[in-house]
Amino acid sequence: xxxxxxxxxxxxxxxxxxxxxxxxxxxxxxxxxxxxxxxxxxxxxxxxxxxxxxxxxxxxxxxxxxxxxxxxxxxxxxxxxxxxxxxxxxxxxxxxxxxxxxxxxxxxxxxxxxxxxxx
Numbered sequence: 818x819x820x821x822x823x824x825x826x827x828x829x830x831x832x833x834x835x836x837x838x839x840x841x842x843x844x845x846x847x848x849x850x851x852x853x854x855x856x857x858x859x860x861x862x863x864x865x866x867x868x869x870x871x872x873x874x875x876x877x878x879x880x881x882x883x884x885x886x887x888x889x890x891x892x893x894x895x896x897x898x899x900x901x902x903x904x905x906x907x908x909x910x911x912x913x914x915x916x917x918x919x920x921x922x923x924x925x926x927x928x929x930x931x932x933x934x935x936x
Contacts, residue, residue: 818842818843819844819864819934820843820862820863820864821843821846821864821866821867821933822854822866822867823847823867824849824850824853824872824880825847825872825896826849828849830919838930838933841930843933846863850873850874851872851874851880852874852875854866855875855880864890864891865891865933866891866892866893868881868894868896869919870895870896870897870904871899877895878907881893881911881913892932893915894916894917894929895908895913895916895917896919897917897919
């Protein structure tokens, strides 16, 4: 079973996403900011991360800077309400190419599920 960490500061979005992925036989762990997400990653057993970019305390880009990305088996996907091309370029330079615009569509969920199941 895939262990997915969902990181978003909006508790309603966290709950909705967690429920959606749990229905797909995915073990979901949640975090409300980058600091909490780093703690969950350091606890281990995270296969994939669905990361919001804009959060208080530690945003998604700061999280990525602080993430010990030596464990390249973690599949990182980003979701954002912004379609700013500079952000996409920054993420691409960090090796992140799976970027989804919020709110997530049904097709986005299908794409994310496909990415999770393919490893």
